[in-house]
Amino acid sequence: MSLESSRIAFERARRSVGAGVGSGLRAAMQPHPLFVSEARGAHVWDLDGDRYIDYVMAWGPLVLGHGDPRIVDAVRDVVTRMQVVGTGHVLEYAAAEAVLGSVPHGERLLWSNTGTEAVQVALRLARAATGRRRVVKFAKSYHGWHDTVYAGLTDADTGEAAVPASRGQSPSALDDLVVARFNDVEMIERILADAVERDIAAVLIDPIMSNAGVESPEPDFLRTLRSRCDRHGVVLIYDEVIAGFRIARGGAAERFGVHPDLSVFGKAMAGGFTQSAVVGRADLIDQVTDGVVHAGTFNGNPVALAAVKATMEALEDPSVYETLEGVSARFELVIGDLLASAPQAARLKRVGSLLQFVPDLDATGLHGTGGLWPRILGGMLANGVAFMPSGKIFLSTAHHRADVDATADALEKVLRQL
Ligand SMILES: Cc1ncc(COP(=O)(O)O)c(C=O)c1O
Structure with missing residues (x-):
């Protein structure tokens, strides 16, 4: 993922929009906010046409994924x-x-x-x-x-x-x-x-x-x-x-x-x-x-x-919450296993379909985390996975096992490079 068009778009946005973002905290995205041209299911596409697995999910609203x-x-x-x-x-x-x-x-x-x-x-x-x-x-x-x-x-x-x-x-x-x-x-x-x-x-x-x-x-x-x-x-x-x-x-x-x-x-x-x-x-x-x-x-x-x-x-359909629990438990298991081999990077917490990377217990503040998180965040984006700057993970019914497994592959690569 080159992120080049997003970088150029962000430069331009900063000339007309305060801080270049619609909501201040988005400016914390690493290395800069992703500029999205399309969003469907569990994925977003940037201005270069590159696809990302999206765990930002608009900062929470999309329990059913994009564009249900x-x-x-x-x-x-x-x-x-x-x-x-x-x-x-x-x-x-x-x-x-x-x-x-x-x-x-x-x-x-x-x-x-x-x-x-x-x-x-x-x-x-x-x-x-x-x-x-x-x-x-x-x-x-x-x-x-x-x-x-x-x-x-x-x-x-x-x-x-x-x-x-x-x-x-x-x-x-x-x-x-x-x-x-x-x-x-x-x-x-x-x-x-x-x-x-x-x-x-x-x-x-x-x-x-x-x-x-x-x-x-x-x-x-x-x-x-x-x-x-x-x-x-x-x-x-x-x-x-x-x-x-x-x-x-x-x-x-x-x-x-x-x-x-x-x-x-x-x-x-x-x-x-x-x-x-x-x-x-x-x-x-x-x-x-x-x-x-x-x-x-x-x-x-x-x-x-x-x-x-x-x-x-x-x-109303109870299978929604079964699906959400299934994919969230899978994420916790697969990503949690990976992190167990790199405890200096982060650990994972979960309540239902809301998860949180915790790089360092003391580093979690109002919004945003410290430790190695910014490097993981940037590395994951470069490998096609969009995480929240704060390390929160929003899952949806549109996320499938293949998304979680692809996320694990990307994370393994990023952790090796830390
Ligand atoms: C727990 C909680 N309460 C209130 C708000 C504020 O909601 P809004 O951003 O829609 O004003 C948020 C936003 O993230 C939130 O997470």
């Missing part, structure tokens, strides 16, 4: 009739019913466009319901880039202060944030015991720490969170922007058996189109009829909701 015909057909059917209408249409409730039918605690929902927006709505609902102000999140977890939850790592272990993770972020916007440690039962008990005095409205948790190394919650951890939130009147919010519809059809609530009050979904929900939702208790959601403002010109637009409905219908 069921989704594309549903979108094609609606897009010629209407695009965005700014009033009611049947897909608003048809897609909502399909989502609520998949999520164990799904009583009602609100449509939004991105995960970042939907997290904001969920927090607003929690603050309105409790009359409290502060939110507990977990160190290193990512919930979108907005000022109130995008926190850096310093002081993360104190269970107290959060610091801005971006220049230009208002430090005062983080006054309402309390940072706890994931899987630390004792710490969360201590923080929530004073929930009233500390003005805590909500706990916001990504139950699998998708952007911070990929972790399973200890069995006691989610149960403790649930019981302490109940006891102290705190709203429990799962951020399932990555986990949702990926680790199980019903997301983390189904997989771990502990139900939150609200879940935020995005990414996989719309199979490659832009849509997110806050899903959960009707009494919380219904506050939008009682003074809680939630708005957005493109919320629930027909094109995206056609995609949501088609995706939900496709995910």
Whole structure:
């Protein structure tokens, strides 16, 4: 793979687009972002016509792979009739019913466009319901880039202060944030015991720490969170922007058996189109009829909701999750075996179809990993395999055994050259 056309395209993009990328973190791709001209199934083609096995999967949305015909057909059917209408249409409730039918605690929902927006709505609902102000999140977890939850790592272990993770972020916007440690039962008990005095409205948790190394919650951890939130009147919010519809059809609530009050979904929900939702208790959601403002010109637009409905219908088939588990287990086995012979390079973690290369336990940050990872990343791309800069691996039902085996061949070659 020469990557030459992508290099030239990136140079040109940087003259018109800030940092040359549509979303800042994409600039971390090594040696530069791949410029794609076509994407199908588990593969993307670059501007030179070279094909890559794609484990980026658009950073999460494509559980069914690129261009699933069921989704594309549903979108094609609606897009010629209407695009965005700014009033009611049947897909608003048809897609909502399909989502609520998949999520164990799904009583009602609100449509939004991105995960970042939907997290904001969920927090607003929690603050309105409790009359409290502060939110507990977990160190290193990512919930979108907005000022109130995008926190850096310093002081993360104190269970107290959060610091801005971006220049230009208002430090005062983080006054309402309390940072706890994931899987630390004792710490969360201590923080929530004073929930009233500390003005805590909500706990916001990504139950699998998708952007911070990929972790399973200890069995006691989610149960403790649930019981302490109940006891102290705190709203429990799962951020399932990555986990949702990926680790199980019903997301983390189904997989771990502990139900939150609200879940935020995005990414996989719309199979490659832009849509997110806050899903959960009707009494919380219904506050939008009682003074809680939630708005957005493109919320629930027909094109995206056609995609949501088609995706939900496709995910009803249990074989989707069997296929995903099969290919993910194969990836873990084959690639894990290879890494066992090169332990200095990385090791692998997995929750369902989300995997994470971990080059060095301490190197995993908000986004991105250290160690030998950048060299592996660049080497794999040169050998026809596109991985995420952060070392996350997104698998889909479109990935087959042959893709995993070809990935192993490429990795073996790259590891030999390290
Ligand atoms: C767990 C989690 N929450 C929220 C977000 C923000 O979603 P979006 O990028 O759609 O704004 C992301 C994005 O990667 C995410 O991974």
